[in-house]
Amino acid sequence: xxxxxxxxxxxxxxxxxxxxxxxxxxxxxxxxxxxxxxxxxxxxxxxxxxxxxxxxxxxxxxxxxxxxxxxxxxxxxxxxxxxxxxxxxxxxxxxxxxxxxxxxxxxxxxxxxxxxx
Numbered sequence: 001x002x003x004x005x006x007x008x009x010x011x012x013x014x015x016x017x018x019x020x021x022x023x024x025x026x027x028x029x030x031x032x033x034x035x036x037x038x039x040x041x042x043x044x045x046x047x048x049x050x051x052x053x054x055x056x057x058x059x060x061x062x063x064x065x066x067x068x069x070x071x072x073x074x075x076x077x078x079x080x081x082x083x084x085x086x087x088x089x090x091x092x093x094x095x096x097x098x099x100x101x102x103x104x105x106x107x108x109x110x111x112x113x114x115x116x117x
Contacts, residue, residue, distance in 0.1 A: 015017060023035050047056055047082060050078060051078065051079065054074075054078040054079055055074075056074035056075075059071070060073060060074050061074065062074050062075075062076035062078070064076070064078070065077070065078070073075075
């Protein structure tokens with residue numbers, strides 16, 4: 001049951017991101033402004049919540065990415081991705097690839113995950 005729910009949640013998030021990318025690439029100016037006003041605050045709050053969960057602990061480890069057996073030093077891959085997408089890549093946006101039936105990505109634990117959508 002959890003696996004099915006997880007897949008439903010993942011699909012919903014991927015579809016929402018695809019829809020926002022499509023709007024950003026194809027919407028007229030008034031529609032884009034309306035979407036930006038409603039979605040940018042939601043996206044920034046989402047980033048803030050995710051990054052808060054990955055703040056380093058007193059030992060300099062990421063509590064979300066660390067396990068009992070393996071500690072992940074900060075900055076973890078989530079903070080690295082945030083920097084890459086929000087700071088370093090912020091001046092030169094790149095076109096997004098077309099949606100694929102299967103996505104390969106690095107999970108919050110640093111392992112590769114492949115999942116059909």
